[in-house]
Amino acid sequence: MPASLLKSTAAKLFPERAARYAATRRFAAVRRDENNFVHPDEIADLAAPHDVVSFDFFDTIVTRKIALEEVHAKTAEFGERYARGDDGPLPAGLLAHCRHRYQEAVKARGMASTSRFRNEVDLAEVFDGALAPYIRDADRRRRIIDALIAHEVETEKRVLSVDPGMVAALTALRAAGKTVILVSDMYLAEAHIRSILDHLGIAALFDHVYVSCTVGVTKESGLLFGHVDRELGLEGRPRIHFGDNWNNDVAQPRRMGWEARHYFRRENEETKARLDLEARLGGIDPERALEMLLSDVLPGGPEDTVRMTGAAFSIFARRVLQTAVRGGYDRILFLTRDGTVFHELIRHYIDGSGAAAIMPLPKMEDLAFSRRKGVVLNYPDLEDPAWEGFLNFNVRWLTHAEPTLAAILQTFSVPGGELGLSGDGERLTLNGEDVAGIPLDLLRDRPDLAQPLHAALARRRDMMRDYLDQMDLFDRNEKLMLVDIGYSGTAAKAISEQMFIREAKGQTVASRISMMLMAANRYYQGNLRQLHPRVTMYPGTLIDTRDWTHRAVAANFSWLEPFAVDRNRGSLQDFAQDAEGRILPRFAPGSPAAPGAPDRARLFAAATAYEDALRVARLPEAEADRRMTDRFIRNFLYPDRSAVTAMEGLSHHGGLTEVAEKEVIMRIRPHRMIHDLRACHQQDKWLQGSLRASGLGFLIPLLNRMIGLATR
Structure with missing residues (x-):
């Protein structure tokens, strides 16, 4: 087997190891000389003879926690999930692939233009051209493009880390009276870069900001430095630029008459190269990527159950939005x-x-x-032959009670007074007669009861239909x-x-x-x-x-x-x-949650923590969601002690008509196991958690298999 094929195969099989090895080897031979510096502490001396001090932004002042290609992938995934073409979902891969060959074509058009020369692309223009065949309305297309770029800017805010040494150096330069500027090659507009600077808390450290996307020319060509010279009248003045790219930040500014130094910090360069190589080789192991994500989400112990549930709710909410948009x-x-x-x-x-x-x-x-309102929505007229059967079935279904007059009123939340009755609950009288227990099959013979009952139910039906x-x-x-x-x-x-x-x-x-x-x-x-x-x-x-x-x-x-x-x-x-x-x-009054119960504020905090972790995750959102869903289900299918602890003392709103607080867990007695499991199921308790809480967790796999087979 050729050595190149062997190396390629090994890299695909072990992408993390291959990326780490390649990144380390790539920079092993780089040595320090008069062209570079390795720490922000050196900037003050290097900048001392100069009036104007310029900095690159990305990979100099800030570094990313994930590869740039992964940032792009998150934008593309967001667009494919939540944007729709005129004729259906956008083509898979469109928003990712357009940033390669098509982006080169957009750049070439700008460079060929005699009226508006540009050698930098604007991401908005790239997305506009890619989406135009699928979204014909220019205004709707512009809104989608703005949303995609806003999403990418937000991702950048989450994944960027500011070098505190650089902040200290910038602060010292400002205090020394230097003019400090930021010069960046970037496909995002200056306004977006300023938004990122504001978010990171470093906007005030720069007197001027120049971005190739807005100016139209790049550092890579040297033309952006010429633009800065003209804008600020810098020609002939001592000025220096610092950055991590040899051509863009050293060779080109020197060609344009600037002094320049290459910022080479080995650990930064190796990390960036490793992240980029891992992304190109297909990413890191998905299970390890999930564990990295979960380390930011799950603190351990009973709180993990709340956090996993919040994540699951977030997954479903986003899936709803995706389905609705794409559909x-x-x-x-x-x-x-x-x-x-x-x-x-x-x-x-x-x-x-x-x-x-x-x-x-x-x-x-x-x-x-609600179930009750869904039933009353289709309530038949009193003369309908199905009237008695309708009430008989639904009262038994909703309340598990015999369909007496009292049960019918309870089922549909009709106060006895609306029928001219005295009393309430099981004690209802009409002209002194106890009528609560009159069975349904005798009501037709009592028009003094059947007609006002029908009027009350028909009013609710008609109001529901009007709503x-x-x-x-x-x-x-x-x-x-x-x-x-x-x-x-x-x-x-x-x-x-x-x-x-x-x-x-x-x-x-x-x-x-x-x-x-x-x-x-x-x-x-x-x-x-x-x-x-x-x-x-x-x-x-x-x-x-x-x-x-x-x-x-x-x-x-x-x-x-x-x-x-x-x-x-x-x-x-x-x-x-x-x-x-x-x-x-009109709803009945609410009920307070038990102390320590997971209220919506905690649920939202858990969902937010998961969504924040997704922004910096090394997994695609869809893959992370799938794996988190599996974790969520297993947490309740095979609960451990911490999951049971999280649920003990909680209650849920049971009942198909009126709300009733019901505990989630009941104790299973080994000598009455079959009886108690049946009662647990009938009383709507958590079966798996009840077994674990009763010291019978070893039976959970058998119970799960039996339920799975019995409910096919």
Whole structure:
């Protein structure tokens, strides 16, 4: 085998080792001489004879934590996820590949121009040319380009580190009365570089900033130094430039009459070369890259469970946004109460991306909905033969109670007084008669009860329908995305049934509705069969019923709900009109979280920590998200002691009608194991965590396999 092929193969197999070796060897022979300096402490003496002192920026004053190619990859991934062409998603790789051969063509056009010579590219111009065949509207294209560049600037702010020695040297030069300038070859405009300087806290250290993208000519050609001379009237004055690139920062300024020194700090050069080589060889080992990412996210101990869950919520929120953008959805509607957290997380992510208020995105709103309101939405008239069967099924489903008058009122949150009854709960009277326990099958024979009951339920149905009309859920020719944490898609089923009802009455149904769930349970597949053709449901995004391990962790979601619930609101009670006639939802009072419970502030902090880590991660965002999702699922599928500790004492909002606080974990007694596991499941407790908390963790793999097989 030829030696070159052997070396190439070894580099592909062991990219980190190969990059480290090549970087070390590359600079081993470099020796110090009068042309270079190795530490910022030397700058004061070198600059002493000069009035004007100029500095390169990147790899001189600041260094990157990741390779420049990885910065570019993050911009491209952001664009491919959250920008859409006129006819669908942008071509894969477009935003990455255009920065090579096409960028050279853009530069060549500028150099060939007789009216506007340029030998530097503007990244905005490169992106504009690349996107023009796919986004014809110039204004929309400009907004997307601005968002891409804002995202890259934000990434640079996160990955750049300022050399404190350089800051000290710059500060001393300013104190000595020197004119200090920054001269940089960069495809980003001067305004963006100034934004980075402001973020890093060093903008005040420079009297002037010159950037090749804005000026149009480069240090590489020497022309940028000539421009600085003319702008500041420096010709003939003593001036010196410092930088890390021999041609751009030494040879060219000297050619233009400047003094110059090469900044060569071996550890900086070796780190930069190693990062660049690793990126070209395909990156570092993904599992090690994930561990590096997690070291910034997971502090260890019980808090890791909160952090992983916050990361998982961030992953789902960003996936919703990606799906909605790439799918050409007009609006995203987040269902109360559990779905609204993802609305907040998307807003939070966009605000932190640098692209807030720039990127054209679907409109986002909250939609007041619940299982109970989904049922009442399709409530039939009293004369309908299905009336009794409808109430019988839904009261039993929602409350697990016999369908008596009292149970019906409780199920649909109807106060007895609305029917002219006295008392409440299980003690309801009409003219002194106890009517609470009258069974459903006898209600038709009691028009004094059935008619006011029907009027109350019909009023709620009609108000719900009016609210959905106000939200333009059916009439517009739009693509709508409904978002909820999970689990079976009953909202999609209820809305589908309403579409069938409307069409049967000759009413317009023009919208197309999709639903995204973070997690799906075993009832998801059954609900798919009930959907109107205009309604679709995506499989569970993070937890899907097609994988046996996912089915095992989805035995119930009592372990997930404490993190999602909006405790500022109780259950959705009803709707009411305000003074302007607008229909507004009315919720029961919220409930305080238990001490130490993961409130939304902690969840947002965890999501932010993960998103911040993604900015500097050596992994593509999609790969990091996939691996983090696996970690998140395993944390609850095979919980360790710290995961159980994190969940002990927490409660979730159980109940399909009124909210009821329920603990997540119950103790399993070894001598009553089957009985207690059955009770654990029936009472909506976390099965795996309950086993671990009871000292029976060794049984978790067997339980998971049994659940996975039984729920196929």
